[in-house]
Amino acid sequence: MMEHSIKHHLTDDILIGYATGTLPEAFNLMVAAHLSLCDTCRAQAESFDAVGGEILDLAPSNDIVLEPGSFAATMALIAGGPVDEIQVPRVSGSVLPGPLQDYVGGDLADVQWRGIGMGVKQAILPTSRDASARLLFIPAGAAMPDHGHKGIEMTMVLQGAFQDEDDYFARGDVEIADSDMHHTPVADIHEDCICLAVSDAPLEFQGLLPKIVQRFARI
Amino acid sequence: MNANNGKRMLWVDHMYRIRDDQDQQAFAELFGHFAPRVKGFLIKSGADGSLAEECAQEVLATCWHKAHMFDPARASVATWIFTIARNRKIDVLRKQRRPEPEDLGWGPEENPDQADVMALQQESEQLGRAIAELPANQRELIEKAYFGDLSHSEIAEQTGLPLGTIKSRIRLALERLRHAMK
Numbered sequence: 203m204m205e206h207s208i209k210h211h212l213t214d215d216i217l218i219g220y221a222t223g224t225l226p227e228a229f230n231l232m233v234a235a236h237l238s239l240c241d242t243c244r245a246q247a248e249s250f251d252a253v254g255g256e257i258l259d260l261a262p263s264n265d266i267v268l269e270p271g272s273f274a275a276t277m278a279l280i281a282g283g284p285v286d287e288i289q290v291p292r293v294s295g296s297v298l299p300g301p302l303q304d305y306v307g308g309d310l311a312d313v314q315w316r317g318i319g320m321g322v323k324q325a326i327l328p329t330s331r332d333a334s335a336r337l338l339f340i341p342a343g344a345a346m347p348d349h350g351h352k353g354i355e356m357t358m359v360l361q362g363a364f365q366d367e368d369d370y371f372a373r374g375d376v377e378i379a380d381s382d383m384h385h386t387p388v389a390d391i392h393e394d395c396i397c398l399a400v401s402d403a404p405l406e407f408q409g410l411l412p413k414i415v416q417r418f419a420r421i
Numbered sequence: 422m423n424a425n426n427g428k429r430m431l432w433v434d435h436m437y438r439i440r441d442d443q444d445q446q447a448f449a450e451l452f453g454h455f456a457p458r459v460k461g462f463l464i465k466s467g468a469d470g471s472l473a474e475e476c477a478q479e480v481l482a483t484c485w486h487k488a489h490m491f492d493p494a495r496a497s498v499a500t501w502i503f504t505i506a507r508n509r510k511i512d513v514l515r516k517q518r519r520p521e522p523e524d525l526g527w528g529p530e531e532n533p534d535q536a537d538v539m540a541l542q543q544e545s546e547q548l549g550r551a552i553a554e555l556p557a558n559q560r561e562l563i564e565k566a567y568f569g570d571l572s573h574s575e576i577a578e579q580t581g582l583p584l585g586t587i588k589s590r591i592r593l594a595l596e597r598l599r600h601a602m603k
């Protein structure tokens with residue numbers, strides 16, 4: 203499968219937040235999912251990790267004292283063996299990048315969709331409450347749910363495509379919207395659209411119905 | 422190869438010795454350099470002394486257990502340890518999972534090409550020098566962003582600088598670093 207070349211990337215601010223570990227979990231999930239599809243942002247993210255490594259290396263350590271017996275305690279931890287990490291094996295080549303499979307607890311077929319009207323479905327993923335992450339399913343040609351942007355919202359296409367007034371978003375592309383944005387993106391007519399959407403505003407259950415429900419032929 | 426890059430290659434060699442021979446001497450030296458720095462990192466991120474100590478021990482134990490995952494053609498030892506410490510911080514201090522991207526499918530080879538390793542370690546040395554040479558105000562903000570567990574707006578609050586200034590200084594610093602890497 204030829205990967206479409208991604209045109210809409212994450213910002214440096216978001217990637218720095220991922221490197222420094224200051225983003226809410228839902229945003230980290232968006233970044234991890236995008237990096238799974240985008241070599242450009244992955245290289246950028248690795249360079250921000252490298253900055254962290256150098257800062258760690260350069261940090262003065264003479265004012266930090268380890269507890270007596272620290273090394274012996276660490277050797278004892280090592281002797282105890284590695285901590286088991288329970289990980290569901292990831293499916294490769296799926297619509298869902300690996301990190302999303304971890305949060306779904308399986309592949310696309312395992313997603314617990316809930317209809318929110320007009321054929322649109324969503325599945326909220328279990329992340330910390332300071333932000334939310336959900337998968338959206340929008341039937342081909344239908345309008346995206348109007349979620350009234352509050353705070354920062356990022357939407358990444360996993361399957362199909364959508365377009366707004368200015369741009370076209372396909373697999374891996376991320377649309378970043380802030381509260382000033384008013385628009386009605388529409389799913390491409392050729393295929394049902396599946397997206398990951400994250401937001402740092404509280405989830406609202408009202409207002410998720412498509413504002414303008416319409417069939418829309420792109421060509 | 423200058424002295425600093427020699428030091429980086431030495432850490433890489435230590436990682437090989439830990440991976441291949443379970444070499445405690447090599448691990449003791451790695452521990453001596455990095456454990457206090459990891460502990461300092463966690464304290465600056467808001468952990469108290471005993472939690473930071475506990476986490477630093479866990480981070481270094483993870484370095485031993487995951488030595489086979491370290492790929493010197495992709496990261497310096499310091500960078501690799503930083504990512505382990507940062508993930509531990511998110512886990513322990515923020516009580517959150519840390520989603521990681523898919524493996525690239527070309528994970529660490531048994532012995533990656535020595536030229537690739539040298540090039541990457543050389544780059545990381547350049548980066549270290551560039552960070553050390555940043556103007557004090559830019560370096561301080563970068564350190565706060567990485568070490569203080571502060572978002573840009575929290576840095577703004579703490580330093581009294583306008584958010585725009587902070588963003589542009591961090592951007593400037595990273596621009597400078599990027600330039601230095603060319």
Ligand SMILES: [Zn+2]
Nearest residue numbers: 211212240243
């Ligand atoms: Zn990208």
